[in-house]
Amino acid sequence: MDIFQVFKDRRSIRRYKDRPVEADKIMQVLDAARLAPSWKNLQCWRFLVLDDQSRKAAILAAFPEDNPGRKAIAAAPVAIVVCADPADSDVANGIEYYVADAAIAFEHLCLAAHALGLGTCWMGWFDESRLKKALGIPDRIRVVGVTPLGYPDQEPQARPRKALAEIAFYNYWEKMSP
Numbered sequence: 001m002d003i004f005q006v007f008k009d010r011r012s013i014r015r016y017k018d019r020p021v022e023a024d025k026i027m028q029v030l031d032a033a034r035l036a037p038s039w040k041n042l043q044c045w046r047f048l049v050l051d052d053q054s055r056k057a058a059i060l061a062a063f064p065e066d067n068p069g070r071k072a073i074a075a076a077p078v079a080i081v082v083c084a085d086p087a088d089s090d091v092a093n094g095i096e097y098y099v100a101d102a103a104i105a106f107e108h109l110c111l112a113a114h115a116l117g118l119g120t121c122w123m124g125w126f127d128e129s130r131l132k133k134a135l136g137i138p139d140r141i142r143v144v145g146v147t148p149l150g151y152p153d154q155e156p157q158a159r160p161r162k163a164l165a166e167i168a169f170y171n172y173w174e175k176m177s178p
């Protein structure tokens with residue numbers, strides 16, 4: 001699939017078919033994440049794949065009832081917990097780069113999943129300490145996000161995006177066109 005088509009068609013998927021994800025496809029999406037760029041190439045990301053339904057169920061309580069993606073974690077055959085070890089990254093200009101490192105890898109994973117016909121939904125609204133406790137993730141590790149992974153059972157409309165003129169400038173701040 002053309003990469004621009006992947007950018008265009010990816011959606012947050014919150015409904016999943018009751019169909020397992022092939023082990024090689026899980027490896028492919030993890031490998032796409034592995035190839036992401038990172039601070040000094042330190043690769044602070046860690047991925048915890050939950051394909052055991054009881055392990056996956058154990059994290060549900062960490063998500064607020066009104067998180068729209070909560071049911072997706074329950075319904076999808078797989079969830080992936082995207083973590084980072086901040087000791088394998090750095091802080092510059094007050095920016096904690098482990099977040100950026102893990103986020104880039106996470107988006108690689110989501111785009112690769114879409115290219116393979118799989119759905120994902122980046123989820124960031126959860127109780128981190130509860131989730132870490134449920135899975136036995138060490139204290140020093142941060143959980144940057146969680147996604148369900150599975151075959152989509154919906155085709156959501158594209159959500160609106162700001163026009164380029166609002167967000168991209170040429171040569172001078174807020175100068176819109178070239």
Ligand SMILES: Cc1cc2nc3c(=O)[nH]c(=O)nc-3n(C[C@H](O)[C@H](O)[C@H](O)COP(=O)(O)O)c2cc1C
Pocket residue numbers: 010011012013067068069070121122123124125126156159
């Ligand atoms: C950092 C981040 C955190 C998010 N957290 C959640 C979440 O907790 N629950 C949820 O249902 N969706 C979550 N989303 C998905 C966004 O709502 C979604 O990406 C946005 O509405 C645009 O829709 P689209 O992904 O289909 O283009 C999150 C997305 C990002 C990037």
